Amino acid sequence: MINVEDIINKIKLSKQSQVSILVACFIVIGIAQSKYLIDLLQIADLLKTYLPYISILTIILISFILGIPVYDISKNYYIGYCNKKNIESYLKQLTEDEKNILRVYINETKRSHPFHMSDGIVAGLINKNILYRATFTGIPGSHNFPYNIQDIAYNILRSHPEYIANE
Incomplete structure (x- = not known):
């Protein structure tokens, strides 16, 4: 072909x-x-x-x-x-732990937040293309790295807060 x-x-x-x-x-x-x-x-x-x-x-x-x-x-x-469709599909099916992480971005209206580098929930959100590691140099004195939320995911969550509402 x-x-x-x-x-x-x-x-x-x-x-x-x-x-x-x-x-x-x-x-x-x-x-x-x-x-x-x-x-x-x-x-x-x-x-x-x-x-x-x-x-x-x-x-x-x-x-x-x-x-x-x-x-x-x-x-x-x-x-x-x-x-955008894939991210929106993932956001509709979030676990409670994933919602807790994403609430930090939306409730505090910020695009970046530090998490431990071995956090499996954050790794899952990275694999779903919702979060990404902002830099490869961590925060000095800790094993935390700043993770940013994708613009598409941020905008979807701002317009659909029910995706991360408490169950």
């Missing part, structure tokens, strides 16, 4: 190359549309023979170059959408 991402990665061009090809395509289109330039460059016979091929190649190149950013934007949007 053809994988679009593999094709794009194999023929990925630098931004400068993309702009250069795009400009070249527009120059070719401009020359082909100008009777004066065709006569000046004496390429009427050449255009009669090769214009269909040049036109097809130009359309393909323009589509490819303009398609890359559209593909990247839509892919990133889709990944963000799926990530």
Whole structure:
């Protein structure tokens, strides 16, 4: 099966190359549309023979170059959408211990809080992409590290406090 991402990665061009090809395509289109330039460059016979091929190649190149950013934007949007749905799904099914940890962030309206590095509940929330370790250097004199809550999780919990309400 053809994988679009593999094709794009194999023929990925630098931004400068993309702009250069795009400009070249527009120059070719401009020359082909100008009777004066065709006569000046004496390429009427050449255009009669090769214009269909040049036109097809130009359309393909323009589509490819303009398609890359559209593909990247839509892919990133889709990944963000799926990530939000996964996090929201996890937040709806929290254990009481996980709720206790997340209440610290919401009740104190802060984005970072220190926890012991071997806390299994925190590790579970990291695996669910709800928390992340803010730094790899801990708090001096302790085994605690600052853990931040993901922006998506924070915003969901602020708008749905029932997800972390006491049972």
